[in-house]
Amino acid sequence: RKEVEQDPGPFNVPEGATVAFNCTYSNSASQSFFWYRQDCRKEPKLLMSVYSSGNEDGRFTAQLNRASQYISLLIRDSKLSDSATYLCVVNPGGSYIPTFGRGTSLIVHP
Amino acid sequence: GAGVSQSPRYKVAKRGQDVALRCDPISGHVSLFWYQQALGQGPEFLTYFQNEAQLDKSGLPSDRFFAERPEGSVSTLKIQRTQQEDSAVYLCASSLIGLNEKLFFGSGTQLSVL
Numbered sequence: 001r002k003e004v005e006q007d008p009g010p011f012n013v014p015e016g017a018t019v020a021f022n023c024t025y026s027n028s029a030s031q032s033f034f035w036y037r038q039d040c041r042k043e044p045k046l047l048m049s050v051y052s053s054g055n056e057d058g059r060f061t062a063q064l065n066r067a068s069q070y071i072s073l074l075i076r077d078s079k080l081s082d083s084a085t086y087l088c089v090v091n092p093g094g095s096y097i098p099t100f101g102r103g104t105s106l107i108v109h110p
Numbered sequence: 111g112a113g114v115s116q117s118p119r120y121k122v123a124k125r126g127q128d129v130a131l132r133c134d135p136i137s138g139h140v141s142l143f144w145y146q147q148a149l150g151q152g153p154e155f156l157t158y159f160q161n162e163a164q165l166d167k168s169g170l171p172s173d174r175f176f177a178e179r180p181e182g183s184v185s186t187l188k189i190q191r192t193q194q195e196d197s198a199v200y201l202c203a204s205s206l207i208g209l210n211e212k213l214f215f216g217s218g219t220q221l222s223v224l
Contacts, residue, residue: 102152
């Protein structure tokens with residue numbers, strides 16, 4: 001089982017839709033969590049950190065569920081420009097090397 | 111420049127050729143990571159430096175892969191006797207201090223081995 005797992009998608013949604021992605025992790029001692037966005041043929045860029053209490057940044061909401069060992073990303077009112085791959089990153093206990101999921105592809109269509 | 115810089119942006123190598131990929135992190139960033147990203151996959155960890163010390167190289171796929179950061183700033187990833195399976199995008203990332211911080215990525219080097 002991979003340390004960090006994501007549904008690769010693609011998630012194909014119309015503009016204005018609400019879409020949510022989950023990311024599961026295997027190491028219960030994991031310390032910190034992030035969502036990155038990666039556009040086609042570009043480098044990953046930080047979208048948001050994920051805090052234990054949950055956090056919101058505009059249309060984006062990130063949550064952490066330690067009991068079930070997953071993080072989530074909710075995007076409200078999807079825009080065409082939200083089309084990208086969303087990577088979750090988990091810093092597991094022990095080595096603390098940031099570990100990436102394979103990414104979830106989102107396509108927002110008119 | 112303000113960001114992480116990688117060169118070359120693209121590299122085509124013949125099988126068996128040696129290649130060297132360069133990463134210039136953000137000035138003052140202590141931590142530097144190399145990742146390998148295959149098409150349709152997430153970045154896979156290769157190696158990690160804290161200043162000039164290589165603290166983790168557990169992700170290097172074989173002894174053909176070697177990385178260094180001799181003065182604690184610029185890093186070079188070298189691949190000897192390249193194979194077709196080495197074809198991927200090689201991403202370099204840096205962070206200010208430790209491992210629990212956000213990463214800043216370079217644009218990557220796309221390596222194609224023919």
